[in-house]
Amino acid sequence: MTFGRYNGRGFILGRYMQGIVQADKLYCERDDRVLFEQLSFAVESGEILHIKGPNGAGKTTLLRRIVGLSWVVDGTITWGADFSADGQQPDGQRFWYLAHRPAVTLQLTPLENLAFSVALHNADVDESLLWQALDTVGLRGYEDVPSGSLSAGQQRRVALSKLYLDLPDVRLWVLDEPFTALDVSAVAQLEKRIEAFADTGGSVIMTSHHGLNHTAVRELQIGVRP
């Protein structure tokens, strides 16, 4: 079943099947301005939901609400049984959340940062795989340097390295502006990685001002006045 839905502030197209996460009538108001209202969408496996909108449209707030960090958005988010025990709060083991603040501790080395991300996922990953992931994002030779002495782009790469780990439990990526500060080749590499993840049935919810071309991409426009 395919249908489109106009929700007052945005237009989305979607096929509703076995959803990983479903949002119903989300509403957010900030400083007396309505950012979005009547916003509904669903994400299913193998799908890339690309949330678009101008600066200040509420994209980051929406992502934070999806993962359960923000309380300033009204409405319901329902998770599939695989992702959450109670349907409300997602199980941290099942997704990666790359936030606006990338959780790269400057006093720790890239390797320690990555190992800590994995530890919070309660996952057991061999250290050689961590080295390999850091190598893939182009941080070979920087594994043992304090992250604070890396460039902005390299620090983003530290944050992104977890996406190259292939943890079997992780079936969803929630990415907030993943292409920020990356150079051209790293952008292309990450694009490919996102598409490959979707091809294996993983789902991605992301915000970006950068366009993506892939059959699995669905766009959700928010913050556009009719």
Add this chain to the structure above:
Amino acid sequence: MNVVLRQMLARELTLANRRRSDLANPLFFFLIVVSLFPIGVTPDLQKLSEMAAGVLWVAALLAALLSLDLLFRHDFEDGSLEQMLLSSVPAQLLVLCKTLSHWLVTGLPLTLMSPVLSVMLALPVSAIPLLMLTLAIGTLTLSLLGGIGAALTVGLRKGGLLLTILIMPLFVPVIIFGTSAVQSFANGMPWTAQLALLGAFGAGAFAVSPWLTVAALRVTVGD
């Protein structure tokens, strides 16, 4: 689960080691306040020994309070805190790890410094073990209770003063029983009741503070 907690504790201690200058602050504060006291108030050993327990306690607590503001600040600013709250490991355990490591790098050094400084205030040598025991319990209680305040104020740019105001009332009973236990012992009076109450207060803080801290963190981060 145990592996995660061990890694969390190792991370905290590594970070504490790499941010050594943050840690030196409270220790120097403690040293300076206690050594200025005999100079500023009285060199009379008799009088000093009467107030020794109180001075050591107040100085140690204010010193520990200095460092509380930083408990969650770095993690909040770089985004690690959000990841901890989203982790599949209960956030209460992670917060407890952070609090315990905070005590290991502030409360414990303060406790270990106290015998040396107590000589300066002419505290009877026989009272030193009890002083150390009460300070250890007291600073641990401060780390636990202070975590709640630190969680509430971490989103504010200048949360230090507010944190002090929030935490101080909770801390009055701890100071009362802590100093009173040491003073009573030095005066040859019964002291076990005060020590028991101090311990009870610490155990209570241990039981409730991780939950309250996580609730406060969710409020701060979710805004």
